[in-house]
Amino acid sequence: MVWFETILVVLTLLTGVVWLADKLFLAKRRRAKGGLLDEEPVLVDYSRAFFPVLAVVLVLRSFIAEPYKIPSSSMMPNLLIGDFILVNKFSYGLRLPITNQKFLALGEPARGDVVVFKPPHDPENNWIKRVIGLPGDRIGFHGDTVYLNGQPLKYQTLGPYEGTGGTTEAPGATLLREDLPGRPHTILESVGVPPPGGGEGDWIVPPGRYFVMGDNRDNSLDGRFWDYHFLPEENLRGKAFLIWLNCEGWVCKNGFDASRIGNGIE
Template identity: 60%
Template structure:
């Protein structure tokens, strides 16, 4: 995604500069020669730049500062997000950031507990990951016996039953489905009842200033802050808010019931 973003920025600026230079330096002289053979004809490169610059600029502004689409490639956020979900991410929820380097230029807001966020993990700065914020700066986080503790208080859990997956998420069939509440509203999580996962991700952490503790809702299939540490605020890309499409060929193609699901 980072290379696509870089390419979009380069193409936008290149087409804009070509169009601007032509208008300022060459267009008048070329128009004056119009009718003399083909000397008044606009060069092909200028024609393409004039046609594509407005389109590229609109796309760049929309995906950099308004909303950006992402596709869910893994099961780490099941059952909230399924493999094959296409989501929209609010790019201004946590401040306006420049494309490519992700530097914040305008402060707007900060993540809240329970937010589903897209970010670039410190160890993989060219990749976009998605998890749920469970710990804010200064929080004490603990995870043991499949229970999440925030500042010494356990999250509330309501068992739902056995999860039944489909398509590429079928491997999670048989996992325990629960509703977890961190005090900010309920969401579903999955746990695998097996001795193999008894100590998976167990530990205690204190979240430093300017950083966040993130976890996947699929607790035993998620590579998150329990294993690589807290997430710096500078790595945030935005807040996921909507599933606009789901396509999983292993589940029969498009799942129309997923379209419009809010996060």
């Protein structure tokens, strides 16, 4: 969330300034007056203690990896409600905290990557979807089939979706494997349940944009339904790569699902 990131940056800067000011000026004045070093002001004491911790957290969260919790079923069957995931923050370049401005380009999303981003219509929140179309691709979606540059993707039916652990979000859904070039993965389809608004159409991905979809095809508000259809590159936050915990609800009403801990994200 933006507010948490803002608070973290502000606290890191404030404690750093106080600690540095004391190191360079205030401590010398106390010595000159014959004061003891352990008689430092409370604000200085707290700043000296918390600044290194806040600085490490800020660097790790902004440039290395950031944790997120999956709040919805749009990425089932691969990500479940209650999954806690780690997102690689340097896969697509280093970005400044708060503004998300890229200052060092390191790479671009590949087709099939699961990405975290801030959609233009909901900039206060982070969303997660799968990259289906890259800049220049022609994407179509008709009759539950994705078309990539004029060719329909191949699908293998794996059977009824039985869920995992306490998951009950997709009763009656069918589990399929979608042969997306470079990244085959599983998806869900609810037979006889069309996605909200239909979601069918054809789109050409502009430069600097991506077309994203959820793996739970009949329960995902993704590029098919957005007014602008495409995810701007500057809205990317990082690449999801690992599930480190599963706990639905803050009190873990369904308990922990230990089988998901440490799973990579396909």
